Amino acid sequence: MTIRKKLAALAVSGMMMATCLSASIPAIQTSLTAAAADDNNDDWLHAEGSKLYDSQGNQVWLTGANWFGMNCTENFPHGLWSADVDELLSSVADHGINIIRFPVSTELLLSWKNGNPLTPVGLNAANGKDYSFNPDFCDANGNTMDSEGIFDVILKKMKKYGIKALIDVHSPASHNSGHNYNLWFYQDGAADADNMAVGFYSKEKITYDDWIESTAWLAEKYKNDDTVIAYDLKNEPHGKRGYSGSSCPTDMAKWDDSTDQNNWAYAATECGNAILDKNPNALILIEGVEQYPKTDKGYTYDTADIWQAPADQSPWYGAWWGGNLRGVKDYPIDFGSADRNSQIVYSPHDYGPSVYNQTWFDKDFTTQTLLDDYWYDTWAYINDQDIATLLVGEWGGHMDGGKNQKWMTLLRDYMIDNHINHTFWCLNPNSGDTGGLLDSSFKVWDDDKYNLFEPSLWQTQESGKYISLDHQTPLGVNGTGISLSEYYSKYADSEGSNINGGTKGNTPGGTKPVQTGTTETGTTTETKPDTVVGDITKDGKVDASDLVILLQYLCGNTVDSKGKDFKAGDVNGDGVLNGMDLALYRQVLSKAISGFPE
Known part of the structure; x- marks a missing residue:
């Protein structure tokens, strides 16, 4: 650091x-x-146990939202066809979002790395062609920039408004459904018609090395710009025995102690170290997988013939795509040194019944039943036992006035009570599974959804000032936000914020609420040495x-x-x-x- x-x-x-x-x-x-x-070099973060700290030992809380589009065929964040980037980002900052998770594709990154950036599709800036906005996206000749140039402009705007960026390698290919593909690279023979349904849309094969090298290249590009503070290595690794009639797990993401390229624990270790070789200050986000074997009963990914048995008989635990972090208990990620391991953040995804009606929603569920039936042993134990830091990379959904809204409220409050970082899915209104925080114009906020989401943003306890992750720049321009340094000089001791139960100052303090799961119960008290x-x-x-x-x-x-x-x-x-x-x-x-x- x-x-x-x-x-x-x-x-x-x-x-x-x-x-x-x-x-x-x-x-x-x-x-x-x-x-x-x-100076682009003082806002880097690191983890100590379950919490994140800046270089001065101050706690921080990452509370943001997703903005997709660079992973899609358009090759730029959606909505910029109708909204001015300056106005959109200033509004995002004014609404208290201190970090944006940007999904990208390896295909896009390779195009940047190889010096031939993919062209934005459907975006014409103020060049006298179609639209009269986003003049910042024009090059010296008045033509719309390529995708890399546009993203660099976006980062400068984010710096202006005190917002940080998290890069999410969402899919191998640049396609709106590319995330459906199980893995972070294309297996041999994957480029055939049978795989079109699971996200293979690239004209060229995306190899394992392509994924690592392009992500490390991006870390090198932004190593001196602390606007980009974190890298999510791959969105929602998934797959399980039985997909497409498979009896062999080579086409699924697993988590074990092998050196197989589809072993997510091994691949994430290799890719994370490649990034840290370029920028040792970056946070490395590692999601879970979908399916994990009941190792306590002796089962492994190689257990044959019984993988499609009913859930109460099968040898595996299921989860949301990218949500299963049970493997951390058996095979934690190890980057090889304490300094490097301090950059690890585990990042589950979690959704409600409007996305899919999982079994844990088949009752009058509560926070306790969600912990017992799914949350605790799948990911929450990592935070509760102070093993590592968590960031819930995706959560959100439709405002249905019923079970889904209830689930969102319960998860929101659990993350607040337990100081869990998160990025809401999403800003975009064009997410079919969830809807978004913005309407179809990308200019007007959905007040009901934002009001549900807003309490989970990092803010001062009494005055409600939103807190930036930038030491110098406050969030936004309308006075609702403050810088990180301003918080710790003027507010931390006088009123505190909505982390650590409202404890004032920079003392973690307090005891976490008792959390019980199917196999785990406990409380955690963390102390941090006082300044000498x-x-x-x-x-x-x-x-x-x-x-x-x-x-x-x-x-x-x-x-x-x-x-x-x-x-x-x-x-x-x-x-x-x-x-x-x-x-x-x-x-x-x-x-x-x-x-x-x-």
Whole structure:
């Protein structure tokens, strides 16, 4: 994890490097709570147990929505055929969404990587042809940009409004139904007519290596732009024994300890490490699969002949596509080091009965029955037992006034109560299974659905200010949003937010609600060490290493911030890191004074 602060420091930084123990260092301020210029390198996140933190050790909460279209034949986010991107994104930010999950296809990424970006289909910007909006999508000649250029413009707009991006590799092929294909690559022989129904629409084969290399290329492209903070390696890996008459699991996503390319645990480890090789700061989202064997009874994916037995007799547990994370208990993802593993976020998908009437909806269900029948052992145990961080990548549905709306409310409240990150499906009104937050114009919000969704957005406890994941830029333009630094300087101690049960400050605090599943019961209490004044390196003592780190930080050098507590460097307690802090370090280390002021 790296951060960089740029100072308007004249020639003082050179003087500081040469005379770091001088008593008369000018007070060049790098605020802990207010903003210098956004330098694209200070908003990276990492996980500690079930929660996410910024580089300064502050908790954050990712609460966003999906916006699809770049995964489809149009090759750009839907709705930009009728809505201005600037107006749409400013409205999204004003409504409190701090991150957008963008589905893309490997076919699209390969076109960018190979220097021949796919052309937007159905989008003509303000070039005198069809429409008179989105002039930012025009190149120097007045023609509509290609798909890569358009996305780069979108990211700049998101930065302007304090929104972060999550890239979701949704499908191998650029097609509206490409996600129906089970895997993240096309098996040998998959490009035949029999596979058209499950999402094979690419003219060229998409290989396993194509998927990894194109995603890693994207991470390299955006490694210095902290607008893109996370990568979802593959949307909804799925498949189970019995599909298309198959008796062999090679065409399904599984989760075990093999090195088979259709073993999602193995493939996700390879792809995640490839991304972290390019950008060690990126969050890596790993979804589940559809089917997991009852390993506690000795069954494996190779168990033959009985995979189509009734659910009460079969050797497997079912789930939503991408929703089954039981394998984490048996085969957790391991990227090879503690630093890399701190970037792992598991990402189940969960839906209600309007998408499919699962067995757990066949009763007067409650939060407890959903935990008992499905949630806990499938994914919620990961959060409850503090194994890793969760982000529910898709949830949502139609406002039916009945069971589906009830399920949405229960899941919403469960995620709030347990500080689970999430991205709602979706902004788009043209999702047949769920509908969207916007109407067909992509300009007007569905008030009823938004009002259900809105309590799950990260916001201050009393004033309802929506909180950005950007240290400098507040969400939106209408005053409903604040920056991350502003939250921790002005609101965290005075009113707190709607995470950790409303606990004020940056203390995780409290005990999670008791959660019971079919096999698990327990409570979890997490504590985080308090800041020790002067101990930036968190090694239990204050010495020259803390002074050197502070000096590098103030001089704008790249600093490894993982495991560091920069708040501890504010030894005079004025809310900024500056030369006065360095002077106090000098006095303490030279024993001119006995300690830092209280």
